[in-house]
Amino acid sequence: MASEEIVTVTNFDNSEIILVKKILRNIFRNWWLFVIIGLLGAIGGYVYALFQKAEYQSYLSFALDEGGSEGGNSAAMGIAA
Numbered sequence: 001m002a003s004e005e006i007v008t009v010t011n012f013d014n015s016e017i018i019l020v021k022k023i024l025r026n027i028f029r030n031w032w033l034f035v036i037i038g039l040l041g042a043i044g045g046y047v048y049a050l051f052q053k054a055e056y057q058s059y060l061s062f063a064l065d066e067g068g069s070e071g072g073n074s075a076a077m078g079i080a081a
Contacts, residue, residue, distance in 0.1 A: 027034075
C-alpha cells in the first residue's frame, strides 16, 4: 500500500494564531457577561411584549346570489352551514 502524506497549508503567521487564541480566551473567560446580556435582552423583550396592546384582525368574505334558486338558498349558503 502506498503511504499517504498529510500536507497542511497555512498562510497564517504565528502572531495571527496567537491573536485568535487571545480573543477566544477572553470570550471564554467572560462567558458570564454573555449570559447576563442574553438574559437582560430576554427580560427586556418579555416586558416590551407584556405592555403591548393586543391587536386582532379578522376578514370577512361572502357571495351574493343574483339568480333565482330554489328555496332562496344559493349553493354558497350550503357551504356556510
